[in-house]
Amino acid sequence: MLDILAPGAYVRLPEKPDWGIGQVQSVIGNRVTINFEHAGKQLIRADKVDLVPIDPKQEQRKQRQDGQSD
Numbered sequence: 001m002l003d004i005l006a007p008g009a010y011v012r013l014p015e016k017p018d019w020g021i022g023q024v025q026s027v028i029g030n031r032v033t034i035n036f037e038h039a040g041k042q043l044i045r046a047d048k049v050d051l052v053p054i055d056p057k058q059e060q061r062k063q064r065q066d067g068q069s070d
Contacts, residue, residue: 012054022042
């Protein structure tokens with residue numbers, strides 16, 4: 001997982017869905033600093049949690065579609 005994380009990448013943390021989308025700020029060893037929409041800047045140990053890489057454009061489209069079906 002760490003090999004695909006780089007500054008600028010977008011991720012989700014499945015254990016904290018309320019944090020929203022996060023953008024990777026830095027990666028040093030197994031420590032990843034991520035700025036989340038609703039939780040701010042967090043230091044994450046990537047060897048202890050599953051970060052899911054995402055495409056923010058697809059996420060926005062999905063949210064718009066979900067909102068239209070309500």
